[in-house]
Amino acid sequence: MRLLIGILIFIGHSVNAKTWQVNTVNALYQSIKKASAGDTILISKGMYKIHTIIINKPLVIIGRDFPVLDGQFKGEILTIQASGTQVRGIEFQNVGETSSIDWAGVKVLEAENVVVENNRFRNCYFGVYLSACTKSRVSDNRIVGQPKEEQTTGNGIHAWKCDSILIENNSVEGHRDGIYFEFVTNSLIRNNFSTLNIRYGLHFMFSHNNTYEFNQFVKNGAGVAVMYTRHVTMKNNIFRDNWGGAAYGILLKDISDSHIEHNQFLSNTVGIYMEGCSRTTFLQNEFSKNGIAMRIQANCDDNRIKTNNFMANTFDIATNGNSVYNEVAHNYWDKYEGYDLNRDGTGDIAYRPVSLFSTLIERVPQAMMLLRSFTATLLDKIEKIIPSLTPENLKDEKPAMKPIKMASFKTSVHSITA
Template sequence: MTPALIERILGPRVPAVEASQHRDTYRRPRRLLTLSSILLGSSIFLPYWELKLKAPQYPDGLRVTLWVNRLEGDVQELEGLNHYIGLPSFADGAVLERTVSVAGILALAALLLAGHYVHSRWALALAGPTVLFPLFFLADLQYWLWNYGHSLDPRAPFSHAVGEFTPPILGSGSIAQFDTLAWPGWGLVMALTASALAAAGMVSHRRAYKPLSIWPRDNFTEAASDSSVGSQRNPLRRRVVQRSLLAAGAALAVGVGTSTSAGAVSIDRETQWIDLQVLIDATEPGGVIELAPGMYRGGVLITKPLTLVGTDWPVVDGQGLGSVIEVRASDVRIEGLVIRNSGSRLDREDAGISSNTSPGIEIRGNRFEEVLFGMFLRRSNGAHITNNDVQSMDLFVARRGDGIRLWQSSAAVVEGNHLIGGRDVVFWFTDKITVRRNHVEDGRYGLHFMYSDGVTVEENLLEHNSVGAFLMYSTDLVVSGNIFKSNRGPSGYGLGIKDVDGLKANNNRFVENRSGLYVDNSPSKVGVSHTIENNVFAFNNIGAMLGSTVARNTFTGNAFIDNGEHVTSDSTGGLEANDWSEDGTGNYWSDYSGYDSNQDGIGDTPYEVDNLFGDLQTRYPNLRFFSGTLAANAIDIAGRTFPHLRPNPILTDAAPLAAPPTLPALSFQQHKTNRPALGLTSVLLVIAGLSVARRDRFVGGHTPSHGDTSDRG
């Protein structure tokens, strides 16, 4: 590097006379840059960002504190939650940033001090990184927050329920059942202050040293220096003032024009769309807005009680941006509308109708088309969602929103809705609700309950989903009169139950599922028992699958008809801790070959599940591939023929029914769909036919039962 280049970078030196006469002019930038350097360097000892998450199960909240090189707080607790949600480990994020941050910040502080000795425009290059550093930090933090919320492992248990999200970088927000609050730490405040001081120092620096690079040094005399500097600065000041006034005037003119046009125009002349927000704003609280047929611009906000009712299906179109209708008021009724084209961002939870703290909201008889979430209600107690049709966006299932999601909205009624193609219908922290006569198809979890007590689920049709319904971490549930049909996803449960206490499941139909019923750790509390009675399990791969440690479930009056396996355990071990008959009444088993000599409707010998192939499947799950084949039948025959091959029974029904029980007819009426009800009707006819055939079969002599233990040696 040549001396000339070094001199050019360092800039001109200040003459002694000039330095003595304008000492403050040249000291000011040094002081500002020094203070900025001290603040920035000290910021590494304080946290830069903090996040608090609060949910009902964490009343004191969880807290995360971000330093430039580490995370502190309730990190281990959140890592445990991440396992269920499917988030990456915190240790895998921002590795480079955390590694170089301390050294990088100290280097920036050193560059500020080096600016003392540079009197040219190159000083801007030394201070510029400090000015931009806080913006870079926030941008990088935003990137990693987005990356975490959009990198969910689809195999995680609850990834489908949470969906993709982006935690707020500042302010309040929500993630699933958590309310979040984020704010800057003192370290970031110091960095922002250092950035402002560095910017002010650079302005002061240029004002002080720029004249030295313009005028020859011999012009700096004791008499002329002040006037020379002043005469050169005045034009610059005049230009700045002039441009500021012009900018302010232009902004004022635009604002006036915008406000005038907004107040005067409510119909777009090109599209003929009506501005629905203008109608809402002009309506008094408690008023009624009657919408005639036509196109209405969505993206509206309702902040007062009112009724929005349509005639002949007016269309409210969100134009692919955000939620179509957002409600932040009580006692709002929305009825008779076509609500379409919400945004498609899961992190923003775009919905057809989104509400927050809207008790008493009523959503009746609407059609939702091309929406991400159909209805997303938060803290809306007493909501009524009835007779709506929801058609979700045609996206990969993990990218879809939920047809209906209720969060902390107790005493709600969800009735008569038809939902197709959504992800789930979700109820979280939502007590004492009734979910009745809904038709949910082509989703992932037809119905999904978590931490919701006192729920009634009755007369719903749940078909062609991955799972019909899953009940988790809830108490005092009634599941009655539902149809769980053809739910054949990877797990393929008609009804799944996990950590539930206080369940009564009766008069349901489980037809053509991979597993009609799945029970895991339910009931979970000692002293609690469940009753599963008068249900039909027909033509499933597995009628009912129970965990080997599950106990205190009573099965009575059920009909198990032509399932691949009527009942099995999810691991080795028996199911004798459950009761398979009550008060002398057991269940009907289509493969029971015992007899009823006194024709009292109860088989004279117990029924036992002890087939050899089923036992082998439990030990070697891959053998399920051969279920129903000739090889599997041959193994079962061998087990019955050679008693020493027969495994110990996993359950014994001491009072098996000799014929299928008479069950009440279902009152559910199926919605119009591309799958007619003939398939379900044929199933019920087959069940009736089997009933007649079995009655004939049990009249007469003794037929040996595979459950008869008299020939065991």
């Protein structure tokens, strides 16, 4: 009986819903003012110079051939305050900048079941801004900014105090942070491409029980940062070409009870930087051509680093402590020079991934000028024969003799300017 009543109500709304055809700025304002909940606003192709349109009832707003809503740098463009609103097929441009208000192309405030899909954002202070939202989706958008200083550039997709949201198939570039989460829970970031952002391709803090998968974070100022978070899962992501004095594939700070699996860390200054991390598993990741594959600070403990591939990195692991209490096992190290007499695929002697030269650099950074010199090679050879300065308990007792086969994966979203 309840199901029948629900169907009848839905049919009633569908029958009564009206479509408003819009081709001028005045018609756009008037149709939004006069429309009833559930109506559709269909915007024709063209240029609409406007700012601060407030949606306070659930509407479906659709653009035909990507009409341009131009904020003229005067403020925000679209502010959504109604649950169930949908926005599709529109190009938003020229959002104003201010240090006191986070103006955005589309801002959603305290609403649920909102969809922002297949839109374009150009030169917006913030692209899409979600505040206190639940069960909403931001997907298939192309967001391109014109970065200036970090303090005067907003984020591409920004979420604050949200729950159960989906960020999917977006391309973001040219912002402060490509995707930013703070106090966001039970959400999914999937198949996004984030590149050429001033600071981080992805930045989230105090955001628990979230999953990040099949994303690409490429050539961002400082890579990706994950801070003050527990129960995070990051799988099948690519972290590539994040170079700089303070750049990482991913920075993990005060992370616990999390899972980092089957990611690729390619050509970063540091693949993974860990500080204050506990009870986190690193499984079947590929570290290739990084300056340092993993930098594990001494305040990290009870982490598991297993069945990963370390290939062509300048240093495999670096640390600033003499005692490191983490499990390192069954990884492949291309620098391993041990043997396998019983041919079981596992090295017969342990591998110590922390070289004496990397330990020296931690204490005297200027020693980097000796990299690849005879002196550096001699130091590491001596340390292998008589270990003394590298951490005694940071070693792989059973290193793999051959690279571990990883299941292939692809991401399908690419940069809009690529």
